[in-house]
Amino acid sequence: MDFGKPPFFSEKINLPPMLLDRFIPPYPYGTLTDMLSYCGIKDGWILDPIGNQPTSIIELAQSGYQVFVACNNPILARILQVMCSGYNESQYKAAIADLGALRRGEERLESQIKALYNSPCPECSSIQTEVKFHWKKNQIIPYDREIECHNCGFSGVVKISDFDLETLKKIGNYNLHRNRAIQRVLPGNIEIPVAVKEVIDSYLPRSLAVISTLINKLDSMQTTADRKNIIEALLIHAFDTGNMQWGINTGRTRPRQITIPAEFYEFNLWNSLEEAVTKLRIVEKPIPITYFPQLPSEKGGICFYQGRINSIRNKNLLPFFEAIATVLPRPNQALWTYNAVWSGWLWGHQTAQKLKGALERRRYDWLWHTQAIRTVFDFASKLKIPFIATAPELTNSYILAYLSAASSSNFHLQNAAYHSELKTGQFYWFQNTSKPPSIPIINDSKNLSDFLTLKSEPANYQELLSIYLISKTIDESEIFKTNLTDNTLLMQTQKKFEKNLLNSDLFIQVDQDQLENADFWLTNPPNAYQPISDQIEGLFIRFIQKKTNFSGEEINYSINQNLPGVLPASPLFIQRLLNSYCQLVPNQLNYWMLSPQEYFSERKNDLQLMVKLIHKIGSKIGYQITGTNPIQWISNESRTNFQFFLTASSIISQFPFSPTKKNVDTVIIFPGSRAELISYKLKNDLVYSQHYGKFHFVKFRHLRTINDNPGLNYKTWVQILDSDPAVWHESNQPVLF
Numbered sequence: 197m198d199f200g201k202p203p204f205f206s207e208k209i210n211l212p213p214m215l216l217d218r219f220i221p222p223y224p225y226g227t228l229t230d231m232l233s234y235c236g237i238k239d240g241w242i243l244d245p246i247g248n249q250p251t252s253i254i255e256l257a258q259s260g261y262q263v264f265v266a267c268n269n270p271i272l273a274r275i276l277q278v279m280c281s282g283y284n285e286s287q288y289k290a291a292i293a294d295l296g297a298l299r300r301g302e303e304r305l306e307s308q309i310k311a312l313y314n315s316p317c318p319e320c321s322s323i324q325t326e327v328k329f330h331w332k333k334n335q336i337i338p339y340d341r342e343i344e345c346h347n348c349g350f351s352g353v354v355k356i357s358d359f360d361l362e363t364l365k366k367i368g369n370y371n372l373h374r375n376r377a378i379q380r381v382l383p384g385n386i387e388i389p390v391a392v393k394e395v396i397d398s399y400l401p402r403s404l405a406v407i408s409t410l411i412n413k414l415d416s417m418q419t420t421a422d423r424k425n426i427i428e429a430l431l432i433h434a435f436d437t438g439n440m441q442w443g444i445n446t447g448r449t450r451p452r453q454i455t456i457p458a459e460f461y462e463f464n465l466w467n468s469l470e471e472a473v474t475k476l477r478i479v480e481k482p483i484p485i486t487y488f489p490q491l492p493s494e495k496g497g498i499c500f501y502q503g504r505i506n507s508i509r510n511k512n513l514l515p516f517f518e519a520i521a522t523v524l525p526r527p528n529q530a531l532w533t534y535n536a537v538w539s540g541w542l543w544g545h546q547t548a549q550k551l552k553g554a555l556e557r558r559r560y561d562w563l564w565h566t567q568a569i570r571t572v573f574d575f576a577s578k579l580k581i582p583f584i585a586t587a588p589e590l591t592n593s594y595i596l597a598y599l600s601a602a603s604s605s606n607f608h609l610q611n612a613a614y615h616s617e618l619k620t621g622q623f624y625w626f627q628n629t630s631k632p633p634s635i636p637i638i639n640d641s642k643n644l645s646d647f648l649t650l651k652s653e654p655a656n657y658q659e660l661l662s663i664y665l666i667s668k669t670i671d672e673s674e675i676f677k678t679n680l681t682d683n684t685l686l687m688q689t690q691k692k693f694e695k696n697l698l699n700s701d702l703f704i705q706v707d708q709d710q711l712e713n714a715d716f717w718l719t720n721p722p723n724a725y726q727p728i729s730d731q732i733e734g735l736f737i738r739f740i741q742k743k744t745n746f747s748g749e750e751i752n753y754s755i756n757q758n759l760p761g762v763l764p765a766s767p768l769f770i771q772r773l774l775n776s777y778c779q780l781v782p783n784q785l786n787y788w789m790l791s792p793q794e795y796f797s798e799r800k801n802d803l804q805l806m807v808k809l810i811h812k813i814g815s816k817i818g819y820q821i822t823g824t825n826p827i828q829w830i831s832n833e834s835r836t837n838f839q840f841f842l843t844a845s846s847i848i849s850q851f852p853f854s855p856t857k858k859n860v861d862t863v864i865i866f867p868g869s870r871a872e873l874i875s876y877k878l879k880n881d882l883v884y885s886q887h888y889g890k891f892h893f894v895k896f897r898h899l900r901t902i903n904d905n906p907g908l909n910y911k912t913w914v915q916i917l918d919s920d921p922a923v924w925h926e927s928n929q930p931v932l933f
């Protein structure tokens with residue numbers, strides 16, 4: 197495999213949070229357009245046969261393609277449709293007003309629902325408050341509440357009041373609500389499937405009461421079609437925020453199963469409806485949507501088919517597609533089960549029936565998933581067009597599922613890019629139109645050693661296995677073809693991979709971890725040693741010297757364009773570089789600029805000053821001084837000689853790791869703002885630390901301090917040389933861009 201092109205296409209812009217994004221596959225905005233352009237496909241019809249990622253579809257339409265989307269999931273379909281409509285804020289407000297104005301008895305629905313969340317301020321007793329309740333699993337009352345008072349400004353976590361407990365009793369007849377929520381999905385007195393019960397039981401009584409009240413009003417509601425669509429999309433967000441899957445202190449989680457956390461939030465669901473607006477307003481200019489068989493105009497837009505791609509009857513009405521472009525999903529039982537139930541809540545049991553598979557199936561194993569994806573590839577193979585896909589949240593078993601499904605449908609993987617930290621693959625499949633060329637005997641280890649040579653850093657078992665699977669499929673098109681009854685493929689492949697990896701003539705394990713977590717490096721390292729972290733820093737420096745203002749995504753994207761597709765930059769590492777060299781542009785979110793002390797001219801002055809200091813200190817303590825970079829301190833006495841390398845970066849691999857003469861210590865003189873980077877590299881990369889760990893790392897400021905030492909002699913020099921080392925603080929900032 198040639199590891200050069202295509203590069204890994206990372207996101208161009210960071211979109212704000214959107215509806216259901218904790219369930220929907222993560223998608224770097226811009227990827228599919230870039231991948232299609234890479235294949236020379238710049239316009240025409242694109243088919244998304246899975247349709248599970250609304251932003252990817254919107255992006256393709258915005259890039260000028262005509263997009264045909266087949267999507268069997270009515271929830272995702274509604275979200276896509278409302279997003280594409282580009283409704284303005286007042287249209288959303290009008291829809292919410294229509295919903296709020298509905299009557300339940302004498303009272304407006306809005307005030308009735310809001311009243312269920314009234315919670316008095318502990319300071320001023322006002323109920324003009326925003327509240328989130330804290331619950332423990334299996335309890336009947338919350339244990340705490342987070343409150344913000346609009347009247348006196350109080351905010352904090354306080355005890356539940358008697359008033360809160362009284363309000364909790366006002367939800368009405370819980371069994372009635374519960375029964376209604378079930379009947380909307382499955383009418384009649386049939387036995388309730390476990391999946392439906394699981395969904396219903398993942399709602400607190402108050403949330404279920406509010407939801408049941410809202411859905412009960414939907415059928416009789418008189419409003420415009422647009423507003424109805426908006427209300428349905430807003431309700432989807434309320435259904436999602438209403439369940440108990442919002443753990444406290446669990447960080448951002450991506451639920452795949454319906455499991456209730458030990459502690460979780462309860463949100464005000466009327467507020468959720470209002471919050472949903474910003475999560476739907478992704479598109480400024482409306483994107484035309486038509487429903488198959490009607491097609492949008494040539495100017496672009498989306499044609500939508502609600503159902504599985506295989507179920508289209510009049511296929512002769514389909515347009516001519518240039519390519520398939522899609523996001524390959526992982527099975528997500530939580531999303532699919534919720535969506536089946538929510539479809540029933542919004543549109544009744546007949547719609548829920550379309551997703552009944554999700555209510556019946558409890559487990560999605562490797563074979564099931566490979567089969568499911570295979571049906572998409574089978575359909576695609578009849579069209580004889582390229583299949584371009586990005587696949588997030590990969591494990592090696594999913595990688596193999598996709599590679600195997602595609603091979604089995606006669607698709608040949610021609611190119612691929614892979615981000616091991618983000619666990620995202622970008623795949624370019626083409627139809628095997630003729631027999632693949634006869635391939636010389638494949639040396640299984642070669643791709644692994646080529647990869648490690650390019651990386652010039654150790655790689656872990658999982659990363660190497662991913663590379664092995666992908667590169668082997670590119671080299672030997674049909675290697676993972678399977679009859680889809682055999683689920684031992686991964687195990688067999690893994691064995692072959694391990695046999696290669698454990699060949700000590702080629703690879704060495706650099707740590708003491710268990711095999712599947714271990715890091716590996718080349719037994720015979722390359723002559724030209726430039727670790728990927730240093731390569732990335734070089735590209736980073738070139739970029740920041742050219743541009744005055746840039747976003748984190750922009751610089752990451754640009755760097756990746758210059759790296760092999762299997763070695764894209766880690767966003768966490770880019771963040772470290774930004775922290776070291778740059779500062780945020782004031783009053784501009786997410787934009788960076790060079791820190792003043794990092795200007796080329798500033799650093800040049802610093803380096804000149806450091807050269808002077810090295811000369812001055814060396815003379816003072818009795819060394820002869822020669823050379824420039826390195827500057828050598830040579831002594832005839834029996835003491836250590838030194839060589840000094842000066843740098844404004846933390847690219848230490850630009851310097852040789854062993855001095856030409858014995859009894860010479862190497863000192864790197866560098867700016868203090870690089871300390872964390874150097875320290876990070878030494879800790880993170882065992883080969884780096886083997887090479888450079890014995891160097892003395894001296895900050896500019898420390899050299900100044902040493903120079904200011906009035907009684908400096910050889911002894912004190914040796915004592916204080918390492919007293920201000922490069923230190924990496926674990927508590928580094930999280931990714932911000």
Ligand SMILES: [Zn+2]
Binds near residue numbers: 320322348
């Ligand atoms: Zn107050």
